[in-house]
Amino acid sequence: xxxxxxxxxxxxQTGGSLRLTCAASxxxxxxxNIGWFRQAPGKEREGVSCISSSDGSTYYADSVKGRFTIxxxxxxxxxxxxxxxxxxxxxxxxxxxxxxxxxxxxxxxxDEIRLRRLLLSSWGQETQVTVSS
Numbered sequence: 001x002x003x004x005x006x007x008x009x010x011x012x013q014t015g016g017s018l019r020l021t022c023a024a025s026x027x028x029x030x031x032x033n034i035g036w037f038r039q040a041p042g043k044e045r046e047g048v049s050c051i052s053s054s055d056g057s058t059y060y061a062d063s064v065k066g067r068f069t070i071x072x073x074x075x076x077x078x079x080x081x082x083x084x085x086x087x088x089x090x091x092x093x094x095x096x097x098x099x100x101x102x103x104x105x106x107x108x109x110x111d112e113i114r115l116r117r118l119l120l121s122s123w124g125q126e127t128q129v130t131v132s133s
Contacts, residue, residue, distance in 0.1 A: 047115025
């Protein structure tokens with residue numbers, strides 16, 4: 001059984017930075033996407049970013065491109081989300097999630113689908129991010 005433990009959330013000011021960490025265990029599949037989605041009060045869940053276990057391809061929501069960077073340490077089964085230039089609209093509960101059946105990486109134009117699939121996948125403990133203006 002997969003277990004995903006998120007940490008690193010907290011409070012930051014606009015323009016500040018935070019780093020989220022997702023420690024994963026029980027990942028038995030060779031190929032999967034692992035990443036983050038978020039949910040702010042009164043808003044729908046939004047896929048934020050994910051990274052492919054097979055080739056390290058990364059995907060981002062338009063709302064965070066250029067500001068967030070996802071990375072992984074496969075030896076530690078850990079995924080990081082480096083969040084820079086934070087905005088108040090980044091305030092949300094962030095969830096680490098894994099998609100065991102992602103679209104092939106060599107098919108372009110499916111970024112949004114890849115991120116949406118995180119919302120339907122297995123996720124673990126959440127972490128709160130609050131950005132003040």
